[in-house]
Amino acid sequence: MKTIGVDVGGTFTDLVYCDLATHKVAIHKVATTPDDPSEGVMLGVTELCAQVGVPLSGIEHVFHGTTTATNAVLENAGARAGLITNEGFRDVLHIGRHQRPQHYSIRQEIPWQDRPLIARRFRKTVGGRLVPPDGSELEPLDEADVRRAAQELKAAGVDSVAICFLFSYLNPAHELRAKEIVEEVMPEAFVTASSLISPQFREFERFTTAALAAFVGPKVRRYIGGLEGALRRAGVPGDLRIMASNGGVATPAMVRERPALTLQSGLAAGVLGGGWVGAQCGRDRLITFDIGGTSADIGIVVDGTYAETDARSTSIAGFPLLMPMLDIHTIGAGGGSIAHVDRGGAFRVGPQSAGAVPGPAAYGKGGTAPTVTDANLVLGRLEAQDFLGGAMALDAEAAETVIARLAETLGLPRLEAAEGVLTILNANMANAIRSRTVQKGIDPRGFALVAMGGAGPLHGAEVARMLSIPEVIVPPHPGITSAMGLLTTDLKYDAIKTQFQVSSKVDMARIAADLDAMRNDLSERFDADHVPPETRSFARMGDLRYVGQGYELRVPIPDGPIDTAAMDEVWEAFHAAHAREYGHAFRDNPIEIVNLRLVGTGTLDKIEHMGATASGSVEGALLRRKPCVFRTEGGLETLETAVYRRDALPAGARLTGPAIILQKDSTTVVPPGATAEVHPSGSLILSLGDIA
Template sequence: MQTIGVDVGGTFTDLVFCDLKTGQLAIHKVSTTPHDPSEGVLAGIRELCQQNRIDPGGIRYVFHGTTTATNSVLENKGAKAGLITNQGFRDIVHIGRHQRVEHYSIMQELPWQSRPLVQRRYRKTVGGRLAPPTGQELEPLDEAGVRRAAQELKAEGVESVAICFLFSYLNPAHELRAKAIVQAEMPDAFVTTSSFVSPQFREFERFTTASLAAFIGPKVERYIDHLDKALSDSGISGDLRIMASNGGVATPAMVSEKPTLTLLSGLAAGVLGGAWVGELVGRRRLITFDIGGTSADIGIIVDGKFAETDARSTSIAGFPLLMPMLDIHTIGAGGGSIAYVDRGGAFRVGPQSAGAVPGPAAYGRGGDQPTVTDANLVLGRLDANDFLGGSMALDAEASRRVIGGLAAQLGLPLNDAAEGVLTILNANMANAIRSRTVQKGIDPRGFALVAFGGAGPLHGAEVAAMLGIPEVIVPPHPGITSAVGLLTTDLKYDTIRTQFQVSDAVDVDRLNRDCLDMQAELARQFEADKIPAADVTWQRVGDLRYVGQGYELKIPLPGGTIDAAGLAGIWDAFHKAHAAEYGHAFEASPIEIVNVRVSGIGAMPKLTRPPAPAGGSLDAARLRTSACVFRVDGTLKSFETPVYQRAKLPVEERFEGPAIILQKDSTTVVPPRTTAMVDTSGSIIITLGDRS
């Protein structure tokens, strides 16, 4: 079976082909086409197939990680969206909650106010009210009001509508009826409901999640439909699968209905790819470290399990989000990050990026700002004549010119300014990792850092040294690890129901009935996607808290029928999880089951362990020596550094840094006072020594 993984990044689009029967593996990189990412996707697939004599008609699956939804939100370039809600609640998506991101700042930006997803003039209210605890109807839906609201929105040129009513997570009847009316009045509009996107309590977050779906829905739907058709027109009859934020993939139809599934699409694929690489070298406590052209993405894996976000911290561009997502922290730090002196005279790097166009000055496309890539080239850590396997030449003189301009501003020598760019960037990334580890009671020194992306292997060892992390793993194809991650996952769907049941008065029949109903709902979806029931596995999780608390912990629930013994096990697991998270537990206090989640996982074809690399010798791998600059003992020093061709390095033979290792999709830097070795899986393992 032949599969292709395609990950669209800010600068490059990465592709990997795998024949799961023969083990053939091929990779490719092309520049991203920001005006229409599908152009880069199709061009990359065509070139990959031509270069490796692959018949496009034999490709069974195309797995795709997309940034379309993410970029729409980050750039605030979504659809003209409308919202229909209950009378008196027009401004719920503006007011938000009493809590703020920065508790004591009166000048902080609140994105839902400064750049609302739905402008106030497009927020309409109608009569009708449901009430807890069962969602009974207190006031009938004003259907004529819904029709008038739809007509007004249509006249204003609104492209999409989110329908958000109070307590619809208990009873979606009013939202479903309103949706039918709006679709009749606005047949060309994208229409969604909060009970479909996120059927759980917390109305501000639920309404905002639905508004996000409306904001990005038309663009995502058009992109997916266009890509699916273009692939077919190119002779690829295989099925398209889209990476979702929950760590699984989804069908184009599901993504078109729930575009918020893709808000961390490509980032999730990177974490999966990092986990796969870690498993191959026998490491299960990992920090994934994905640096591309515009951002650095960080994920945590403990004992092979991915960290997931919770209701307190799930957000995109500052907007709260109620969706299952892997816990991935992103900062504006990448190869294209621009170095500058701010108005206060401080030396900064990022988050602004030169992107794919014009890109760093080194790319020769008109870039005139100093970037991280330019700094690496000035210090000799990139080879101007062997970038992307020699398919792209870098302009070293342009890099020296822009870094020289920065150095003049700072009053520093050229190399000091270039090394300063890297030190600031590395410190920013180390601080980001601390926020996900040290600040949560996790000691990063017990983890391995998996460094990938186009720039991850350039910076991984120095970032690890700042954190005391003992080793860095560089995957066999680091620049396309996110694309590889796409080939390691399964089809995954989630559903949720709010319970609000307390431990001393649990309606077990209702709990079991809801679990079975949710599983049946997902089973119908898998059947529609032609996934055999035997290939589907199920997971249950409860959101639990002590009565009176404001936020929950995720606790695994037993499969099958839950009885008294099963409940006792659930309470005990919650006490232990609470003690682990907060340092204490209240074992005499009642526990509340807030939500119950069911996940269905449909098995997909996956990558298997690759064959051991053929290897060679250090002499055969050595291309030349080159002057490279590193900071050692607080002083910048130039080292005559061997430059190796990765494919010819020996297997399981340790060698000392400094060294530069070249391959098509990335460059690996092995600094002084470290050692490196190629593992039998093909990964490079860099072991850190004393670099104080």
């Protein structure tokens, strides 16, 4: 089976080809086309197929990680969306929970108030009310109100509508009927309902999740439809699969129906790729560290399990989100991050980025701001004539000019300023990793850092040293690890049902019935997607808390009948999870079940390994020696540094730093005092020596 994985980043679009039968792998990178990312995707697919000598008609699957939804939210560039809700609840999206993101700031930004997803004039209310505990009807839906609201939104030029009613997670009837009416009045609009996206309690978060879906829906639908059409016109017969935020892939039909699934699409693929690389090296406690042109993304893998977000911390651009997502922390730190002096006179790097256009000054596209890439070039850590495998030459003079200007502003020597850019960036990234590990009770010293992305291997060793992490793994193709991650996953769908029950009086028949109903729903979805029954599997989980608590912890529900023994296992799993998370458990306290969850997986063929490594010797891989600048115990020093070709390094090859290792999609820096060894899987293992 011949497959292609495509990940669209802020600067480059990364592609990987894999023949799953022969394990042949090839990679390619093209510039991202921000106005229409599908243009860069199609260019990359066409060029990659030509590179490996496979016709477009021979590609059986295309897996895609997209930033379309993410960027629409981050750039506040989504659709003109409307909301239809119950009378008296027009301002749920504005009021929120009266929780301040920064408790003591009087000038903070409240995202849902400062840049609302749906303007107040486009929020309409209608009659009708459902009530707990079972979602019974207190007041019938006023269908005339719904029709009037839809007509007003249509006249206002709204092209997307979210329907959000109270207690629709208990009974979706009103929302679904309202959706039918709106679609009759606005057949060209994107229409969604909160019960279809996130049927669970917490009104503000559920309303905001539906609003996010409406905000990004038209753009995602157009993009996916356009890409699907472009692939067909080019003669690619294979199925298109889109990476979802939960770490699985979804069909285009599923994504068009539920576009919010892709809000962390590309980021999830990176964590999966990092986890796969670590497993190939026999490591299962990993910190994935993906640095691109504009951002750095951090994920945690513990004993082979990917960390997921919870209701307390799931968000995008500050907006709360009630959807299953891998726990990925992103900061504005990448190769294009701009070094500057802020209004208070502090030396900072990022979060502003030079992006793809004009990019760093070294790209020669008109950039005039000093960036991390420029600093790396000035320090000798990048090769001006061997960037992207020689496909792109860097402008060393332009980099020197912008770094010299920064140095003058700072009153520092040129090399001190350049090295300062890297130190600040590395410190920012180390602090971000601390926030996901140390501050959560996780000791990073027991993990390996997987340095990936175009810039990850440039900075991985120095960031690891700041955190006393002893080992860095650099994947065989670090710059396209996200694209590689797309080829390691399965089709994955989630179902959820809010169900409040207490352990002292639990209705096991009701739990079993709801789990069976969710399984039937997911089976129907798999049938529609032509997923063979023998490839399907289901995992049951519950969101639990002690009675009186405000947030839940997720625990597994064992397979088999729901009986007293099974529930005792669930209660014990919750006590253990609470002790891990908070350091204590209250075994005599009653436990409340809040949500039931079911994860359905359709197993797909996937990449198994990267193929054979090179044959040869370390001496044969040596290109030259040159001066590079590093900070050592004696201060800033210019050291003779060996430069190697990575594709010529055989398995078992061992290098001593300082060294620079070149390849098409990235550059690896082995600092003084560190060693690098080529693992049989093709990854580089950097050992950092004495890090105490």
